[in-house]
Amino acid sequence: MADQEGKYNIKAAALILGIQPGTLRAWERRYHMIAPVRNDAGHRLYTEEHIKILKWLIKKVNQGFTISQAISLMSNNQVQMDSEALNLKQGNSLNGLMDTLYDALIHFEHERINEVLNTMFSTFTMEKVVIDIFSQVLMKIEDSFICGKITNSQRNYSLSLIKARITTIIHSFPFNVHYNKAVFLTFSEKSDDFGQLLFHFYLRKRGVEVINIGAYYSQEDLNLTLDIIHPDLIIISLGEQKDLNKALSLIEMLTLNHQDLTIGLTSVSITTMKPTEREYFSPYIIGETINEWEMWLMERMVF
Template sequence: MDNRYTVKQVSELTGVPSATLRAWERRYAVVDPERSPSRYRLYGDEDVSRLARMAEMVRRGAPASLAAAQVRVSTELGQVTTPRPPRPDEPLPDTRDLVLAARAYDQTLLTATLDEVLSRASFERAVAEWILPALTEVGLAWERGEVSVAGEHFVSAAVHRRLAVAFEAAGLNTGAPICVVGLPPGSLHALGAMCFAVCLKRQGIDVSFLGADVPVESWGHTLRVLQPAAAVISVPTPSDAPVVTDLVSTLTGAHPDVRVWAGGLYANQSRAEGLPASVVDAALLVATELLKR
């Protein structure tokens, strides 16, 4: 007899947040789970297999819509294989591979390395243990003159594309608490904030990501329009800290009901309510605080 799993159990089996699973079902019709007498979703083994295959393709960088279409077609043709889920202890590539790709503008190495990282690890592990450390390595190589500005931009753009795919794949999380994430005016290093935004969205929060160099008046306008539960401002460099201090003071004064955090390497210098240094831990903390309201 086919097993039956709740959405929480399927989330644990596939590594995909429950909110994302519901979004994939609603938007892409990749599965059609049964309903219990109490209207709870009940997934069968085949449903879990389809969702695991879709999750694997999304982790490799495929848009969720394309991954769902491929799963549907392969199922119709009887070409069903269940991907091996990533193991927590599986070794990841050397972070210096990203430096080599940046130095030589090697698209093949860059693509293969990112594919390998995202297929071997959950998104959260990939971010914490590889993507951010590897980007730091590229930055240090640029300081030493080993990598050009163009080379750094070459790899950053590729990482940005993968993060954008992951952000969209996490679903809309409509009805969940809203959190606005972005950088202060003049701040341009957005990849860390984007990693955090994806992690937070994967925790089931409705995230509005504003990106880099957001003027003070635009922050205020966004909070007035969206009326979010929280805002997180990234502080990636020391020069951003005083700007964030003033920005947080302005936002909390005008919007006392909005919880405002500062995150990033130099958040502790901003005199704002700080978050853990790890983007994964920071996202978990923010999601826990917002979902318990």
């Protein structure tokens, strides 16, 4: 019976779990995976059983699942499965597969590339392969190129093949006129187009229609474009510090003139923001991992 008694408020529960109270609220609001009782003041009270469930979900998230995938596993009565053993087994398999894919890419072995990709997609979730595995393999490719271990041709071949595979997957997702719409806007030719492609994949998998309008031209041009598309979300991608101030000015304009528009900012330049700028624009910063993306969207959009 003690496990069913509410004893932890949200701050205490969040401290035990190692997450922010806002994250916990967002998970409950979005997924309803637990139902904490309320005290006389209306504050949430979490039981030992709630903490146990939440710890398991966070463990799955730390293993590479999204929170929605973790909750799906829980709903399918897989809470008692041996996560440690499974993670170890998949981890060993994953390292070998990534090494094989890297080797096949730099040797231009198209048939072997397809074989290892098919194995990856049959072993891991699509998101795991596209967002996690592909990123790590391309990071190794990039490091090898910088160190002079591979040629520019090997690098370009690897990058173009993986991008093409992701693009094919994106186009395989169905379209629906009732989907939310997202506009992608690039502020620099040196923006992270691979990172943008990954976020494009992430949004399409969640039923968001993505429209890439390319480089920013002018406020007037953008306003006319938004009036045609009527998007729910705009993602501004940056690649260079010199464009940061112009992008931040654009965000202020969009916030003022398009109050129903959700605005996101993704950029390698975010780390160079002044502390006051980063604090002011923190609601727009999407993050770099799939769980950061999921939390950012969950708190701002209804799917």
